Amino acid sequence: MTRPSPSRLAPGDLLRAGGAGLRARPARALLSALGIAIGIAAMVAVVGISSSSQAQLDQRLAALGTNLLTVAPGHTIDGQRATLPAEAEPMIGRIGPVTAVAATGAVDGAHVYRSDRIPKAETNGLVVLAARLGLPRTVGATVRAGTWLNAATGRYPAAVLGATAADRLGVGRPGPQTEILVGAGRFTVIGVLAPVALAPELDTAVLVGWDVATAALGFDGHATTVYTRSEESRVEAVRAVLAATANPQAPGTVAVSKPSDVLAARRAADETLNALLLGLGAVALLVGGVGVANTMVISVLERRSEIGLRRALGATRGHIRLQFLAESLLLSALGGCGGVLLGVAVTAGYAAYQRWPAVVPPWATAGAVAATLLVGGLAGLYPALRAARLSPTEALAAS
Template identity: 60%
Template sequence: MSLVPVRLRPRDVVRVGASGLRARPARVALSALGIAIGIATMVSVIGISASSQEELLRRLDRLGTNLLRVQPAERIGGGPVRLPADARARTERIGAVASASATGRLDASIRRTDRIPEADTGGIEVLAADLGLLRTLDGRVRVGSWLNGGTARYPTVVLGSVAAQRLGITRTGVQVHVQDRWFTVTGVLEPLPLAPEIERAALIGVPAAQAHLGYDGHPTTVYERSSEGSVREVRDLLPRTLSPEDPSEVAVSRPSDALAARAAAAGTFTGLMLGLGAVALIVGGVGIANTMIISVLERRREIGLRRSLGATRGQIRVQFLTESLLVSALGGTAGLVLGTLATLSYALVQGWPPVVPLWALAAATAATLLMGGLAGLYPAVRASRLAPTVALSSA
């Protein structure tokens, strides 16, 4: 009569595997810590990156992706290229254009007082601006008011958010020195993510720029908005409309593309941090493997006793492989919780919508089980190869 070994049920396998962990809780916790750190790093990096991109997409939705910026292109043979003085009017002739406005760069510097050297500009440009600029850019005034038909004729200036910060100005009525005369600040703008050059600029009405700063009326930048569906058509028409003789002298860009590129660039940083998380995960796997090998050496008597009572090599392998998987699962669960909490906390502090992709959680779970299986494979095989007599005699 042949003896057939009893087949262990899944519940029995888990109970036998967990018994080894309960006997050494401190060692198990330290082994699981490496896995937890690796998984937490991976989940938090993916979650924070996803939250940042979601915030960027929401910001793009609010700002709109239908803004185009037109500037002179570089001439191949050198020499300056100028947009026509009626560039804004020409742009508005395109049927799909909803609004257009222009700014012109002035050869002038702005300083807080006349005692500051003219060369010390603080990176602030002085621009002549159309009255419709704020409407085209969908901008807002933080303090004071925007230029109007009256203030645009007098020495008044509206500051971009960055320009105001660099000049140390937080209220209106303050005077600043532009070129060789005083201008009164009548407004400070809110940030304009789609037009960062306006944030770093001092804006003066076209009539005042012509009267006091020698503005020749040729704009250096034209901003245009159209419907979302007609952006590509307008983009193709603008160079031929503004410069029929040589359309290549006109460069058209889409400011929202720069913001979208920032989201793509964030992927490089995410990849680096994921690499660090993977290293931590591997280190954690090595720690589990080391713990399991030591456990096999310490439990030779237990292995020999189980083998002498009829346990097969397969059952011994399953026991130690289950222990390794349980340690890895414990660390992986802790890592998932820590990584999710880190993502939620950071996103809430930054004012972003918290996002933890489900695929990231699934990938982290799969990585945890894979690492646990690989770490426990060699110790499990080693334990199963111990002969009962050798194991009992060396105990």
């Protein structure tokens, strides 16, 4: 005579048995799931809002030039002003992590006047700079009025004024008839820059094309400042090779700016926010787990008669244990998914109100659901074991 094998619950039967407990007490299940959802929503919202705020902070810090480095000629051993080689700019552009490079060159001896009637001594402290066409993109400059230099205007007597230079020269909106005296020739003002936060030296400058500066103003063609943008994670590495790249023959005569202190502040802020997010997420999960455990323990106490009846009808301890564990997981999944949706909605709404980019990290949503199921399973394990230990006679007698 063969020994009968123990009965097993099919996955579909297990889900129906677990869902039956939730449907039997919908109000309690809804409130319990709502408690879990609020905890998870709080976690997702905190992570999402913090991530959105961090993204906004990163954008603002990036606008401050965290990856901007400048190269300029230093001094020789005898104290003389050094000169950057003519090929310094293209050589720097060949460095792998460098994403943008542009240069300016001081035009010595060229002064700027509104007209030839201005006394020669009244230079207003303005300087003339030969500028590469890619300068605005590299330093984050914008044109307040008019237009920037292009391949055509860079070869002719056309000028773009810095914000302060335009004020001192009394130039509001440039036009075809707006001319200034640069050196010995007249230049047409075609544009005015807005104040440049990353390169304030451009505010008091009159910027002309590289070709016309060489042909008409006696410019020697050597850059006096090379602006570079590079990948933020490689800023220090780029800085380490800039001097040797700009002037391989005499790297000691090249002055390279230090990475912005804002870059260090950004990294410190990222580390602090990440630690805060992990701590808040752990607290929210703990609260949700306690809610699941409390709900399931009360459910076991209230449903002793049901447990006793099922045991009397042939349900094994394993059936009871799996039923209550499945019920705990279903309750956790319901609350977790609802909490994720609610948290994403709160994050999107708050980010839109603050005009931030809405950012909810994928790990926060996927991790919230997974962690909720894990915590819900652990929280429901004790009630499931407690329910399985009840004997039929004890459970029916208690009812």
